[in-house]
Amino acid sequence: MTTETRATLPVIERFADHLAIERNRSEHTVAAYRADLRALDQQLAEVGIDEWSQVRLADLRSYLGDLDRAGAARSTIARRSAAIRSFFGWAVRTGVVASDPSLRLASPKRSRHLPAVLRQDEAAELMHVAEVSADDADPVHLRDRAVLELLYSSGLRVGELVGLDIDDCDRGTRTVRVLGKGNKERTVPYGVPAADALDAWLQQGRPALATPTSGPALFLGARGGRLDPRTVRRSLDAAQRQTSTGERLSPHGLRHTAATHLLEGGADLRMVQELLGHSSLATTQIYTHVSVERLRRSYRQAHPRA
Numbered sequence: 001m002t003t004e005t006r007a008t009l010p011v012i013e014r015f016a017d018h019l020a021i022e023r024n025r026s027e028h029t030v031a032a033y034r035a036d037l038r039a040l041d042q043q044l045a046e047v048g049i050d051e052w053s054q055v056r057l058a059d060l061r062s063y064l065g066d067l068d069r070a071g072a073a074r075s076t077i078a079r080r081s082a083a084i085r086s087f088f089g090w091a092v093r094t095g096v097v098a099s100d101p102s103l104r105l106a107s108p109k110r111s112r113h114l115p116a117v118l119r120q121d122e123a124a125e126l127m128h129v130a131e132v133s134a135d136d137a138d139p140v141h142l143r144d145r146a147v148l149e150l151l152y153s154s155g156l157r158v159g160e161l162v163g164l165d166i167d168d169c170d171r172g173t174r175t176v177r178v179l180g181k182g183n184k185e186r187t188v189p190y191g192v193p194a195a196d197a198l199d200a201w202l203q204q205g206r207p208a209l210a211t212p213t214s215g216p217a218l219f220l221g222a223r224g225g226r227l228d229p230r231t232v233r234r235s236l237d238a239a240q241r242q243t244s245t246g247e248r249l250s251p252h253g254l255r256h257t258a259a260t261h262l263l264e265g266g267a268d269l270r271m272v273q274e275l276l277g278h279s280s281l282a283t284t285q286i287y288t289h290v291s292v293e294r295l296r297r298s299y300r301q302a303h304p305r306a
Contacts, residue, residue, distance in 0.1 A: 006045060008052055011096055012037045015087050024182060036083040052091060057101045060084055064105075081105060117257040120264075122245045123152060127193065129242045134200065142205030143219060144235040146197040147227070150176075151251060153194035155258035155276050158229045158251040165216040169198065180277035188275055259287040 016034045019025040025033075043063050049055060067077050088102040118126065127149060134145040151161060160178045168177040175189050190198075201219075211224030219227035232251050240248055249257070255276070262272050273284040 006041065006050065008041050008044070008050070009038070011052060011091070012041065012087075014094075015090055018090055026181070032079065033083040033086070036080045037087055040080070040084065052088075053097045055088075055097075055101050057104055060102055060105050116249060116253055117260045118245060118249065118253070120261055122243070123254075123257055123261065125243050125245065126239055127152065129239050131193075131197075133239070133242075134197070137204055139205040139208040140222060142197075142201045143209070143227070144239070146194070146201035146205070147219060147232055147235060148239060148254070149194035149197040150190055151232075151254040152258050153190040154188045155255045155262075155272075156188065157255060157277075158232050160277075162217075162219060162227045162229055162232065164218040166202070166218050167216060169218060171195065171198065178277065182279075184277065184279075186274065186277050256287070259284070263287050 012034060015037070016030050019030045019033060020027075040060075040063055043066070044050075044055065044059065047059070049059065064077055064081060067080065085102045085105060088097065088100045091097045092100045130141075130145040130148045134141040147161065150156065151158070154176065156176075156178060157180070160180055163179060164176060170176070173189075174191070174195050175187050178186050178188050180186060206218075206220060209220045209222065209224055214220055214224045215226070217226040221227050221231055229251070236249070236251050236254070259272055259276055262275070263269065269284055269288065270281065272287065273281050276284060278284045
């Protein structure tokens with residue numbers, strides 16, 4: 001039996017369909033889980049296991065152990081462990097297997113890396129660079145300023161930002177209606193500088209780039225289509241090269257920065273959770289650790305007896 005004709009593979013595809021259709025998981029998550037399970041299946045084939053019902057806890061531990069010995073990151077092993085447990089939980093419920101071999105499968109604790117963020121003065125410098133660049137009224141520069149201001153002001157994910165339509169933006173209340181993870185909708189406020197940048201973009205920039213096929217997209221690419229997330233990254237990179245900031249952030253780093261600055265300014269943790277669209281408060285709490293660590297660094301640098 002070749003790897004591609006194994007009876008185990010259609011079951012993986014059924015599980016992937018379940019994630020996409022019934023669980024409404026993102027394409028990225030579905031693709032990652034599918035790849036993780038196919039990698040497991042390949043190892044099972046090498047030891048002569050041809051049915052999911054033949055899998056035992058020792059087989060799963062051996063698979064994760066091999067990953068660890070190969071130098072895989074703990075986050076990768078944790079994700080694959082999660083994929084395995086999710087798969088076998090579904091397999092039991094649907095009758096694919098009679099018992100779940102992953103019930104006692106331990107997952108390594110993820111090492112916690114605090115996200116990189118800009119200081120408030122660094123963020124202000126970055127926004128100033130974007131503002132000066134937009135002084136020439138070039139449509140792309142107007143767009144890039146509005147994009148960076150909105151990312152920093154609202155803490156949106158890049159996918160959420162490029163998915164915005166014009167009608168999602170309420171300029172009267174300075175809020176945007178966002179469709180986040182799991183198709184959960186939330187309303188997010190933005191500040192006065194972002195409002196000014198959006199007004200300039202909508203009045204001067206967008207009409208210059210719009211085509212008959214642009215549709216309702218709030219942000220457009222140079223050819224009139226909906227803005228691509230990769231273009232956002234390139235725009236941010238270009239702006240950061242003009243600053244004195246040592247840190248080079250991805251667009252998601254502006255989301256981290258926005259959350260950290262809100263907490264440093266005294267915002268309530270649950271308010272920040274709602275603003276960011278986190279399903280768990282524990283996810284939001286990472287930014288309190290960022291703030292404390294920044295305070296510690298400042299103390300060590302400034303206090304003579306630190």
